[in-house]
């Protein structure tokens with residue numbers, strides 16, 4: 001489903017990051033662990049097509065992601081990769097419902113109100129459909145971010161520190177929801193974390 005080979009990246013010439021080869025199969029759930037500054041977010045952004053590697057390859061399904069250019073990459077990413085960012089990055093002027101519809105449109109899909117409402121319902125925030133993101137609590141925003149990552153049925157879900165800003169109860173709930181929803185649509189899930197509460201959560205682990 002997702003394979004990398006000899007991935008390297010550098011933000012500047014003095015510091016080259018080398019990443020271990022990874023191979024994630026369909027439907028598997030993985031944790032990506034490592035100290036602060038070890039490159040977890042960078043690797044997640046490479047896998048999500050938000051950064052281009054300086055060397056090496058990323059293959060998702062049958063597609064070599066590095067071969068795709070701008071518009072094609074945007075569509076590919078929108079359809080195939082759902083990303084839960086550390087901070088949710090919603091468009092503040094749009095409601096939660098509109099933000100999710102935008103995610104569908106950016107992937108070249110038709111806005112599907114039923115799908116959006118069903119997901120918000122599953123995540124217990126259907127009543128936030130017409131609210132702007134700033135009106136939601138941190139935990140609710142994180143659930144809305146999960147809904148956005150799932151809305152296009154992406155076969156790969158990447159989550160960057162999804163629990164770091166949450167208390168124990170909300171952290172458990174968010175990770176349960178991510179797992180449950182990924183399982184329901186047979187998506188491959190990769191969760192980046194240095195949250196000790198999650199370290200034994202999935203047996204499949206990549207260390208940086």
Ligand SMILES: Nc1ncnc2c1ncn2[C@@H]1O[C@H](COP(=O)(O)OP(=O)(O)OP(=O)(O)O)[C@@H](O)[C@H]1O
Nearest residue numbers: 011012034035036037038039040041042043193194
């Ligand atoms: N935009 C950037 N420009 C230059 N250097 C950067 C940039 N982003 C990250 N770095 C550097 O790259 C290295 C890896 O950063 P990254 O954010 O990937 O680590 P991380 O493991 O996700 O850290 P944390 O757990 O603290 O979020 C760090 O040394 C960081 O200072």
